């Protein structure tokens with residue numbers, strides 16, 4: 001490849017900017033021309049593409065969101081939309097593309113690969129729901145935000161000996177709840193991957209206070225349901241009225257942690273090197289500290305494995 005482009009797509013996540021910076025600077029370092037597509041696949045279709053230089057990505061490594069903006073684009077789901085996107089790249093001589101996003105965005109990249117554009121996917125989502133990578137860009141920051149919020153809730157909950165239900169993001173994946181729950185010492189963690197018994201949850205909550213605990217936190221992954229509903233079910237069973245906090249989109253904002261910046265830098269550079277080697281239709285990831293590539297077809301047809309050991313550990317330690 002001689003000319004490459006980069007875009008961000010789907011939900012935004014902290015560290016996307018660091019990944020864009022890495023793709024641009026690594027591409028330029030290797031003597032490529034680098035372009036940026038604005039608003040994901042919508043920009044590809046609308047021909048919203050501009051050339052980047054070293055300074056175009058200055059002062060963004062520390063910023064949340066994405067300077068390239070992101071969009072969900074229905075038109076790109078059609079073969080005509082995909083062809084138009086590929087044509088807009090090709091008329092500039094762009095033959096490589098790095099797509100930063102979730103599994104939907106990966107599928108778009110795969111379609112472009114079949115149209116002759118060399119593509120690489122980078123996992124950009126707070127949810128950590130992408131298989132064949134231990135971590136996604138933004139996950140570490142989202143977990144720190146949840147941990148920080150729970151620390152604050154603990155202060156006020158312990159003062160009043162109250163219990164709390166905290167609903168966190170993650171879509172169908174329980175990783176944000178699991179990692180934040182373990183790191184913040186939540187008494188109960190409800191995730192879509194593990195069946196739960198509300199009678200037991202309610203009993204546990206009542207028991208926490210009898211054991212001398214001054215607070216009791218139930219962390220609910222959004223894939224399980226609404227925090228409000230879980231709280232109502234608990235009240236029906238034990239008479240306790242937990243306060244409900246829904247953290248919502250603050251989990252997607254703010255400066256990325258150093259872990260996310262380093263992950264994004266490594267993956268961005270790796271994707272460029274793989275494109276130079278001629279790879280296409282692949283998703284980049286990190287598995288046990290090693291940078292890896294996997295066929296997008298395989299990634300989008302697999303399910304992320306849940307870390308049951310970590311879940312059991314959190315359970316043992318929150319007695």
Ligand code: ATP
Pocket residue numbers: 009010011012041071072073074075076077078101102103104105106107108109111124125
């Ligand atoms: P997140 O998990 O953060 O929501 P995502 O990448 O999964 O991110 P989607 O909305 O699923 O988010 O996908 C982003 C965009 O990718 C879509 O709006 C669409 O333009 C494109 N896309 C998704 N699925 C396909 C597909 N099967 N074929 C072509 N393009 C697709």
